[in-house]
Amino acid sequence: NTKPPRVFPRDSARSPEPGPTATPPMPSTSSSSSSSSQAQKKPAKRTEAQIQQKVNELVQFLLVKDQKKLPIRRADMVKTILQDYKDLASVIIERAGRILEEVFGLQLREIDQKYHAYILINKLERLEGDGMKMDESVAKMGLLMVILSLIFMKGNSARESLVWDVLKKLRVDPEKRHKTFGDVKKLVKDEFVRQKYLEYNRVPHTEPPEYEFLWGPRAAHETSKMQVLRFVAKIQNREPSSWVSQYNEALQDETASASAAGTGN
Amino acid sequence: MASSMTDSHRRFLQVLMSNGIIDAAEARRLHRFFCEQHKVYYAHDKLDDFIGIINTYLRPLFMEIRKGRSEDNGKIFYALVNLAITEATKVASDYAENELELFKKTMDLIVESESGYASSTNILNLSDKLQSKKMRKKEVEHVLQKFVQDKWLSERHGEYTLHTRCIMELDQYICETYQDVKKCNICHSLAIQGQFCETCGIKMHLPCTAKYFKSQPEPRCPHCNDIWPHDTRDLVQPDSHLSPRIPRTPRRISSSEPK
Numbered sequence A: 001n002t003k004p005p006r007v008f009p010r011d012s013a014r015s016p017e018p019g020p021t022a023t024p025p026m027p028s029t030s031s032s033s034s035s036s037s038q039a040q041k042k043p044a045k046r047t048e049a050q051i052q053q054k055v056n057e058l059v060q061f062l063l064v065k066d067q068k069k070l071p072i073r074r075a076d077m078v079k080t081i082l083q084d085y086k087d088l089a090s091v092i093i094e095r096a097g098r099i100l101e102e103v104f105g106l107q108l109r110e111i112d113q114k115y116h117a118y119i120l121i122n123k124l125e126r127l128e129g130d131g132m133k134m135d136e137s138v139a140k141m142g143l144l145m146v147i148l149s150l151i152f153m154k155g156n157s158a159r160e161s162l163v164w165d166v167l168k169k170l171r172v173d174p175e176k177r178h179k180t181f182g183d184v185k186k187l188v189k190d191e192f193v194r195q196k197y198l199e200y201n202r203v204p205h206t207e208p209p210e211y212e213f214l215w216g217p218r219a220a221h222e223t224s225k226m227q228v229l230r231f232v233a234k235i236q237n238r239e240p241s242s243w244v245s246q247y248n249e250a251l252q253d254e255t256a257s258a259s260a261a262g263t264g265n
Numbered sequence B: 001m002a003s004s005m006t007d008s009h010r011r012f013l014q015v016l017m018s019n020g021i022i023d024a025a026e027a028r029r030l031h032r033f034f035c036e037q038h039k040v041y042y043a044h045d046k047l048d049d050f051i052g053i054i055n056t057y058l059r060p061l062f063m064e065i066r067k068g069r070s071e072d073n074g075k076i077f078y079a080l081v082n083l084a085i086t087e088a089t090k091v092a093s094d095y096a097e098n099e100l101e102l103f104k105k106t107m108d109l110i111v112e113s114e115s116g117y118a119s120s121t122n123i124l125n126l127s128d129k130l131q132s133k134k135m136r137k138k139e140v141e142h143v144l145q146k147f148v149q150d151k152w153l154s155e156r157h158g159e160y161t162l163h164t165r166c167i168m169e170l171d172q173y174i175c176e177t178y179q180d181v182k183k184c185n186i187c188h189s190l191a192i193q194g195q196f197c198e199t200c201g202i203k204m205h206l207p208c209t210a211k212y213f214k215s216q217p218e219p220r221c222p223h224c225n226d227i228w229p230h231d232t233r234d235l236v237q238p239d240s241h242l243s244p245r246i247p248r249t250p251r252r253i254s255s256s257e258p259k
Helices: A029-035 A049-068 A074-104 A136-153 A160-169 A184-194 A217-222 A225-236 A246-264 B007-017 B023-037 B045-062 B087-091 B097-114 B120-126 B136-149 B164-177 B208-214
Strands: A107-114 A117-120 A198-203 A210-213 B020-021 B063-069 B077-083 B153-155 B159-162
Touching: A049 A074, A049 A107, A049 A117, A049 A198, A049 B045, A049 B087, A074 A107, A074 A117, A074 B007, A074 B045, A074 B087, A074 B164, A107 A217, A117 A217, A136 A160, A136 A184, A136 A198, A136 A210, A136 A225, A160 A184, A160 A210, A184 A198, A198 B020, A198 B153, A210 A217, A225 A246, A225 B020, B007 B020, B007 B023, B007 B045, B007 B077, B020 B023, B023 B045, B023 B077, B045 B063, B077 B164, B097 B120, B097 B159, B120 B136, B136 B153, B136 B159, B159 B164
Parallel strands: none
Antiparallel strands: A107 A117, A198 A210, B020 B077, B063 B077, B153 B159
16 A cells, blocks of 8 residues: 555645635626526526536535535525526536536535535545645644544543543643644534534433533544544554454444445445 | 546645645646656646646636746746636635725735835734724734735735735736736736836836846846946846746636636
């Protein structure tokens, strides 16, 4: 295997930020001015060019929204971009997804079937020397990886108190302001949860209430149990198979996602 | 669209999305690395063609990868720029309204200055005059840091100018907004920083000046022929061996334009 071992969950590429001008000085696109004048009635028929225009705008919208790593809801796509093309939403979203893959190597994945929320996942693995920007998000991903491994090794959930203990042992004290992470508890309980890397649930029948962390849907999409197990194995200088039940679980997880990928594409 | 995108193109694009701007040396390194990684045809002098393929796919999405020169040292850079403001870009929320207003006013100061720089003191004074929510000194310092980190501004000795990336992205906007902005007499691009001829008022980039006067025993203004009033001995030489710019489309591409 010539690829360097992947330690961090995949980092999604950021979309370009527009130059920070106060009010848009450039002429806005013709479609946005036409949709406001046609707001009263639905156009009789749409040309392919008009639909393609909406697809392109949706691609841009998804890239911008994904910058914060918050899931993007279908309702927002409709309200901001699709508007009176709402009836073609599924088609337009699907085509936007294809462009994201073909041009950017990003995959549009629905993580919530009920509320129709989507995230973008990087299909390209990180490489050493791949030129991607190294900022504090790298450190955050490292911290996240530690937490994800803890959760997995503990049988897919870990008590909040345990997570803080482990972090404290790693010199990331949740009670103090951290040089890189700032408010550690806020990062873990707030940011990682909003970004769907973690879930934070109340443990039933506990009084005073206790909470536990689980993997969130984004973690499941961006990394895997096997990758996480390999991370732990590397740190502890053991073979992944030396943890029998976790290894079997990771194998099952690999088989399951392989067959899902086969049918899904 | 003739040639198709490969993973090597996608990686290159992702790097630009991640960094905003990269220098020519890094671009060449990545071109080679990614082509080797994904076993795609590679020729060292075909970087512009490689980027051209990515651009055919990017332009319908209101973006493109542009080639430009730094005003500081004449080095070539590649930046990913937006081509138009659309509904989607209006949604981008990296900066608050008052931060954007501060940026705009800072840009006014920079463009209208002779040196092309605005001091942090002057920018702080601006923050008092904001029409949107007022900013305290610490907030101004923080947002200036963000602008530098995001490569919209660059800082030197407590003074701020527009980053190469910013000039490349907002080129047309600057020309349209600031009627009196000068272009370099040599390369005809926007000149935010540069030297002036005191007689006829033409402006030249420092690296362009260095290159132009290299072959001249007595530096004279290319326009009015008067003795050039500035010291030309220690100006930085631009990379002379690199090929000239890929022709840039000077107009904003409107999204409804037929391809």
